[in-house]
Amino acid sequence: MTEIGELTVGVLGGTGPQGKGLAYRWAKAGLKVVIGSRAAERAEATAGELRELAGVGHIAGADNLECARQADVVLVAVPWDGHGALLESLREALAGKIVIDCVNPLGFDKQGPFALPVEEGSAAQQAEALLPESRVTAAFHHVSAVHLVDPEVAEVQTDVLVLGDDREATDLVRALADAIPGVRGVFGGRLRNAGQVEALTANLIAINRRYKAHAGLRVTDI
């Protein structure tokens, strides 16, 4: 398995529940983490909260640009609305780096959640189009932020589908998934298959609403 111990992981939008939750778990696993935000002071405040929660010192905060510059691997954890503009602004800083997109383009109406159409096919493919010099992967779409950030949840029971066209990059992202207790990273296909993985989150949210749960996914027989 790819060595991840020496990596610094940047989390764009790390002040929100999803970025915060993954940052917490990676910091607990010993990785250096930089929280990113549109405002450096918000990132620093979240980093301080997480240092206390995780009982570790290696969590810093910075604006998204500085976060992208400092990190070896960068998770994109912003809402779909801000996805394209943010990535476009970080093209240079993200060149040559592994980018993990966990963004689910979803809408909500009276009938609940539904997948939004995306011109490029998926959020991950939009990232690939905007970041031609980065190694774009897609993962962590289905993992519950509520479980991730809850220190009482010792093991986050779910598989994480990891998609991408670069074997070394998807292996490394699988290792980042495996670093979270209870989670298993599973290769889920090429990036062109990210659309249905993102869309499946609408089904999971419907499941969560019906069963009052924070459901995950398991792939059997592998």
Ligand SMILES: NC(=O)c1ccc[n+]([C@@H]2O[C@H](COP(=O)([O-])OP(=O)(O)OC[C@H]3O[C@@H](n4cnc5c(N)ncnc54)[C@H](OP(=O)(O)O)[C@@H]3O)[C@@H](O)[C@H]2O)c1
């Ligand atoms: N929540 C979950 O359980 C979950 C699970 C799987 C995947 N996801 C995906 O992960 C992403 C983040 O989810 P979340 O629930 O953490 O979202 P969120 O709280 O709505 O947003 C995360 C952060 O993004 C920043 N942000 C907000 N609007 C922005 C914009 N227009 N441009 C740039 N940055 C903006 C904000 O940070 P600053 O104001 O500090 O910049 C915010 O704290 C989403 O795309 C979601 O689909 C979420």
